[in-house]
Amino acid sequence: MKKLFVLGALAAMLASGTALADTSGKKIAFSNNYAGNSWRQAMLDSYGIVTKKAVADKIVGAADIFTTADKEVPTQAAQVQNLILQGYDAIVINAASPDALNGAIKQACDAGITVVSFDGTVTEPCAYRVVVDFKDMGKQEVEQMAKFQPKGGNLLEIRGLAGTSIDDAIHAGILEGVAAHPEFKIVGSVTGDWDQTTAQKAVATILPSLPDIVGIVDQGGDGYGAAQAFAAAGKPRPTIIMGNRQDELQWWKEQKDKDGYKTWSASIAPGVSSLAFWVAQQVLDGRTDIPHDLLVPYLAFTQDDFEAELPKIVKGGVASHEYTQEDAIAAIKANIK
Amino acid sequence: MTSVKSLLTKPWIWSFLGALLVWLATIAFTGGYGAGGMVTAALSLAVFTVIVGVGQMFVITLGPGNVDLSLPANIGLASAVAMKVMDGNDSMIALGLLAALACGAAVGAVNYLLIWALRIPPIIATLSASFIIQSIDISYGRGLQIKPPPGFADFANWQVLGIPVLAILTVLFTIGAAIALQRMIYGRSVLAIGQNIRAAWLAGVNVGRIRFLTYTLSGALGGIDGALLAGYFRGANVDIGNEYLLASIAVVVIGGTSVAGGKANVPGVWGAALFLVLLLTMLNTFGVSAGVRLLLTGLIIVGVITAAGGQKALR
Numbered sequence: 080m081k082k083l084f085v086l087g088a089l090a091a092m093l094a095s096g097t098a099l100a101d102t103s104g105k106k107i108a109f110s111n112n113y114a115g116n117s118w119r120q121a122m123l124d125s126y127g128i129v130t131k132k133a134v135a136d137k138i139v140g141a142a143d144i145f146t147t148a149d150k151e152v153p154t155q156a157a158q159v160q161n162l163i164l165q166g167y168d169a170i171v172i173n174a175a176s177p178d179a180l181n182g183a184i185k186q187a188c189d190a191g192i193t194v195v196s197f198d199g200t201v202t203e204p205c206a207y208r209v210v211v212d213f214k215d216m217g218k219q220e221v222e223q224m225a226k227f228q229p230k231g232g233n234l235l236e237i238r239g240l241a242g243t244s245i246d247d248a249i250h251a252g253i254l255e256g257v258a259a260h261p262e263f264k265i266v267g268s269v270t271g272d273w274d275q276t277t278a279q280k281a282v283a284t285i286l287p288s289l290p291d292i293v294g295i296v297d298q299g300g301d302g303y304g305a306a307q308a309f310a311a312a313g314k315p316r317p318t319i320i321m322g323n324r325q326d327e328l329q330w331w332k333e334q335k336d337k338d339g340y341k342t343w344s345a346s347i348a349p350g351v352s353s354l355a356f357w358v359a360q361q362v363l364d365g366r367t368d369i370p371h372d373l374l375v376p377y378l379a380f381t382q383d384d385f386e387a388e389l390p391k392i393v394k395g396g397v398a399s400h401e402y403t404q405e406d407a408i409a410a411i412k413a414n415i416k
Numbered sequence: 417m418t419s420v421k422s423l424l425t426k427p428w429i430w431s432f433l434g435a436l437l438v439w440l441a442t443i444a445f446t447g448g449y450g451a452g453g454m455v456t457a458a459l460s461l462a463v464f465t466v467i468v469g470v471g472q473m474f475v476i477t478l479g480p481g482n483v484d485l486s487l488p489a490n491i492g493l494a495s496a497v498a499m500k501v502m503d504g505n506d507s508m509i510a511l512g513l514l515a516a517l518a519c520g521a522a523v524g525a526v527n528y529l530l531i532w533a534l535r536i537p538p539i540i541a542t543l544s545a546s547f548i549i550q551s552i553d554i555s556y557g558r559g560l561q562i563k564p565p566p567g568f569a570d571f572a573n574w575q576v577l578g579i580p581v582l583a584i585l586t587v588l589f590t591i592g593a594a595i596a597l598q599r600m601i602y603g604r605s606v607l608a609i610g611q612n613i614r615a616a617w618l619a620g621v622n623v624g625r626i627r628f629l630t631y632t633l634s635g636a637l638g639g640i641d642g643a644l645l646a647g648y649f650r651g652a653n654v655d656i657g658n659e660y661l662l663a664s665i666a667v668v669v670i671g672g673t674s675v676a677g678g679k680a681n682v683p684g685v686w687g688a689a690l691f692l693v694l695l696l697t698m699l700n701t702f703g704v705s706a707g708v709r710l711l712l713t714g715l716i717i718v719g720v721i722t723a724a725g726g727q728k729a730l731r
Contacts, residue, residue: 114554116653116654116655117560117561120560238706241705241706241707242706242707267700267703268703269700270706270709274655275561275649275651275653276645276649276653276655276656277659279649280461280696281696281700283457283460283461284454284457284458284461284693284696284697284700284701285697285700285701286450286453286457287449287450287451287452287453287454287456287457287697288442288445288446288449288450288453288454288697288701289450303650303651304649307573307649307650310573311457311460311573312453312456312457324561325561326561326563326650326651393560394560394563395560395561395562395563395651396560396561
């Protein structure tokens with residue numbers, strides 16, 4: 080994160096003279112399709128904190144949040160069409176489907192509205208996509224594992240929701256990491272759906288048949304369940320890569336206090352919603368050099384800084400990070416090649 | 417030999433045979449390694465399906481159209497209620513369990529109220545109730561994980577010689593349920609209603625009261641299941657009961673209970689629940705991909721039901 084801030088400060092200095100248009104009268108809407116889990120709650124919180132301040136500082140005129148009740152595509156498509164009619168200048172969207180909303184998105188673009196998607200991104204070319212570098216995250220998991228388990232050994236992989244691009248990307252990164260570190264071997268793979276209960280169940284069923292495991296590479300939301308499954312089976316605790324959830328970091332701290340347990344934690348920050356907001360603001364500001372596909376860093380914690388973060392996360396929630404305008408400018412700069 | 421023959425005519429034997437076969441196939445694959453651990457894991461995880469499965473079995477036995485689709489939402493809400501009442505405090509465990517039980521029973525009672533007072537078919541009544549319950553749960557729990565007190569979590573994970581204590585208690589509970597089904601007026605009334613509701617009514621069975629009791633029982637079991645799940649998986653959340661919609665119905669059917677109602681058995685619920693967990697164990701151990709795993713799960717369940725059903729057709 081530190082590197083990002085330094086870059087951000089530099090970029091801010093460079094960019095300070097380049098603002099082309101005034102955005103203080105612009106209205107930005109946020110179209111969201113679900114609010115029922117801790118990640119989405121944190122996403123809305125981060126977005127609310129950042130945009131309220133942006134409105135108060137007169138950087139934008141309005142930043143309203145619209146959440147539909149279900150995860151359905153037609154509801155969100157209708158919502159986007161309403162937002163077009165209401166005259167918003169930009170729409171930030173976490174979409175229910177990568178392609179089924181393209182029709183509504185195209186209508187918005189044709190009406191001169193800037194569309195920035197994140198997390199649930201859309202494939203419509205006229206929209207911007209803020210994408211986290213999940214492949215690098217998977218690769219980094221194995222790199223970190225090599226530090227904690229220098230002798231190598233057997234790894235268990237916990238996959239995410241089957242068929243999603245995120246699952247594919249992290250998995251590809253992990254395979255790449257293992258190829259670079261032949262001392263590791265993946266001896267088992269289960270599906271945890273990024274969910275603690277599902278992961279614990281899946282690990283519990285495969286555990287009896289597995290040889291000794293030195294580490295678990297996973298996708299976030301599944302580390303605590305895996306730890307419970309090992310404890311329930313009476314097996315020695317491996318190095319489990321965590322995913323920024325409060326219960327995962329809490330467990331990590333307990334283990335660290337007990338015997339100096341070491342691991343690493345990474346996930347997509349729910350506050351990436353605020354980064355998407357700033358990207359929309361930058362487009363409205365008149366910048367034309369912004370790539371439509373923006374790869375942004377994931378949020379990671381190490382042995383040295385996770386304990387400082389822990390008290391800031393709401394109990395049972397997930398670590399977030401509110402991005403600033405400078406962060407967005409830096410991220411855009413990093414993506415212009 | 418006659419005892420073996422009579423055993424084979426029992427509809428529930430097929431689910432146990434299926435579980436045994438799947439287990440043998442898995443240890444053949446690993447060369448005998450981890451056989452005991454698999455049984456322990458299967459018992460620990462099957463418990464939760466058995467508890468809601470028994471509730472669902474009584475409801476389904478009431479006759480065609482009777483089913484409780486509100487179980488997943490009910491489990492989710494009760495898990496949050498139990499954990500909030502316990503509030504990480506060991507001395508509040510009993511009160512938390514009671515709260516979960518009451519919350520579940522209330523859901524069940526409301527289900528029957530919708531069915532009886534508004535004359536909504538059970539499948540729609542319980543489904544719409546589940547949407548309402550889930551909304552309450554989202555605003556009540558704010559989508560957060562709520563942790564159980566350490567004493568309750570340890571209890572839910574407690575094992576004696578590799579046998580989970582929760583499984584032993586659940587066996588005792590299912591023996592009670594079997595007696596209630598086969599030997600008590602309540603159970604016989606449920607079977608009678610399932611066979612012919614009008615005949616049961618003419619024979620003097622208080623149909624309304626029995627149906628009310630059955631939906632309330634199913635709800636209460638869902639509630640207690642939610643509390644236990646939150647203890648075992650160390651955290652209540654909205655989605656904790658999701659898989660028990662289909663699993664609760666599947667174990668009833670695989671266990672040899674008639675979907676048309678009027679014919680039920682309790683041991684089959686255990687056999688089927690163990691079968692489902694061991695099936696997951698087998699496919700995970702074989703290392704097949706997620707898509708193939710779902711495909712094989714479907715095909716194998718169809719296979720077991722056909723085997724069990726084929727036997728019935730001979731009679």
